[in-house]
Amino acid sequence: MIDKKQRCCDKPYKSEKFLKICLLTLLYDKADHGYSLIEELEEYGFEKEELSVSTLYRNLRKMEKEGLVKSSWKKGEGGPQKRVYTITEKSKNDLSEYINFIRYRKSVMKRLIDTYEEKIFKREAN
Amino acid sequence: MIDKKQRCCDKPYKSEKFLKICLLTLLYDKADHGYSLIEELEEYGFEKEELSVSTLYRNLRKMEKEGLVKSSWKKGEGGPQKRVYTITEKSKNDLSEYINFIRYRKSVMKRLIDTYEEKIFKREAN
DNA sequence: TTATACTATATGCATCATGAATATAGTTGA
DNA sequence: TCAACTATATTCATGATGCATATAGTATAA
Numbered sequence: 001m002i003d004k005k006q007r008c009c010d011k012p013y014k015s016e017k018f019l020k021i022c023l024l025t026l027l028y029d030k031a032d033h034g035y036s037l038i039e040e041l042e043e044y045g046f047e048k049e050e051l052s053v054s055t056l057y058r059n060l061r062k063m064e065k066e067g068l069v070k071s072s073w074k075k076g077e078g079g080p081q082k083r084v085y086t087i088t089e090k091s092k093n094d095l096s097e098y099i100n101f102i103r104y105r106k107s108v109m110k111r112l113i114d115t116y117e118e119k120i121f122k123r124e125a126n
Numbered sequence: 127m128i129d130k131k132q133r134c135c136d137k138p139y140k141s142e143k144f145l146k147i148c149l150l151t152l153l154y155d156k157a158d159h160g161y162s163l164i165e166e167l168e169e170y171g172f173e174k175e176e177l178s179v180s181t182l183y184r185n186l187r188k189m190e191k192e193g194l195v196k197s198s199w200k201k202g203e204g205g206p207q208k209r210v211y212t213i214t215e216k217s218k219n220d221l222s223e224y225i226n227f228i229r230y231r232k233s234v235m236k237r238l239i240d241t242y243e244e245k246i247f248k249r250e251a252n
Numbered sequence: 253t254t255a256t257a258c259t260a261t262a263t264g265c266a267t268c269a270t271g272a273a274t275a276t277a278g279t280t281g282a
Numbered sequence: 283t284c285a286a287c288t289a290t291a292t293t294c295a296t297g298a299t300g301c302a303t304a305t306a307g308t309a310t311a312a
Contacts (some may be wrong), residue, residue, distance in 0.1 A: 016269070025238060028245050035289050045234045054273050057290060059269095079288045080278045093191050099242045102235050108171045109232040112151055116225045142298070161260050178300050185298095205259045206307045208271060258309080259286080275292080282285085 019046070019059055020068070020107040024091050027069060034060055039120045060085060067091075138230075145172070145185055145192070147224045150217050153195060159208040160186055186211060 020045045026037060034057050041051060060083075065067045066090045074082045087095075151236045152163060167177060186209075189195045194217045200208045213221075222231050 022238060025165055025242050025245070028242070029249070033289080044238055049155065053289090054272080054291080055270060056291090061291085068164075076278065076289075078279055080276090080290075082289065095242070099239060102238055105171065105241070106235040109228050109235070112148060112228055113171055113225060115233070116151050116154070116221070119151070120222075123155070159260080177259090180262080181299060181300080187262085202260075202307065204308055206261075206305090208260065211271090253310100255312080256310085259307080261305085263304080265302090266300095269296100270295105270297080272295095273293085275304105277288100277289085279288080280286085282283100 016059065018044075018102075019051070019056075020063060021095075021102060022046070023060070023063065023085075024068065024087060024095050024098065025085040028095060031084050031086045033074070033084045035082070037085075038113055041044065140156065142185065144147075144228075145177070145182075145223075146189060147228060148172070149186070149189065149219050150213060150224065153211055153213040153216065155219060157210050157212045159200070159210045161208070163211075 019041075021040060023037065026032065026040050032040070034053075037060075038046075038053065038056060041056075060069070060071075064071055064085070067088060069085045069087055071083045071085045074084045076082060079090075145167075148167060149163065152158065156196060158166070158244050160243075163186075164172075164177075164179065164182060167182075186195070186197075190197055190211070195211045196211055197209045198213045200210045202208060
């Protein structure tokens with residue numbers, strides 16, 4: 001049984017939690033900065049309309065406060081400075097549990113889809 | 127391509143949207159009242175710690191305002207009155223699109239899990 | 253009969269997260 | 283010099299949440 005109270009964000013249904021796990025996965029094998037992460041997040045459904053830049057930057061700062069990531073400034077190559085984030089050893093170890101939580105959430109979605117399809121099937125049988 | 131701006135709740139990442147789709151699916155083939163829905167929601171990960179009663183009741187009232195469901199009072203059988211909710215024809219028709227949205231969200235979660243597993247594999251290969 | 257527990261719904265309040273807008277600032281090209 | 287792009291952060295209003303509380307009917311045990 002998966003412990004749904006696993007840390008990262010207390011409330012598993014908050015969009016915030018999914019965003020954090022996406023960010024930790026992206027940062028798992030490389031350091032990166034906010035503006036670049038915005039583009040990479042699109043692959044996980046965070047298009048411009050779904051995620052505002054302010055929310056992303058705020059969540060990154062919060063994740064650092066919580067000890068999930070660390071940051072340092074990097075001189076801009078033809079542009080302003082970048083705050084580059086690195087995953088901490090702790091999150092790197094905890095990430096497998098966070099991913100288990102995503103597996104659980106995915107299975108719940110499957111259950112909902114299956115229930116819907118059964119109901120449609122029964123309706124059409126009449 | 128699935129229209130992610132499909133109605134029910136504007137912000138697809140809000141937990142609220144998933145709750146609403148669960149409720150519409152539960153109400154698809156039967157009328158039901160709030161207190162009973164609380165138990166049925168547990169199957170979709172909404173345990174007591176994940177969903178407060180106030181949030182559920184408030185969301186149901188809001189869904190009625192939005193025309194997703196209708197309600198009527200039913201005399202209590204050994205207890206107080208129950209507000210019984212019924213799905214509207216409109217939501218019944220729209221539900222297949224809402225479920226498509228859940229399919230999309232599920233596929234995004236699969237993508238995240240796959241990415242994580244690839245990264246773990248590469249790490250272990252070194 | 254009084255108190256407690258359970259069912260059932262609703263609301264006030266403080267808190268928290270969000271988006272939009274704005275501020276700041278460095279660089280590049282017209 | 284002005285606009286456009288990169289990059290981060292903050293203010294402000296709004297909106298959703300949980301907790302606590304209110305209300306109310308029924309059942310049951312002390």
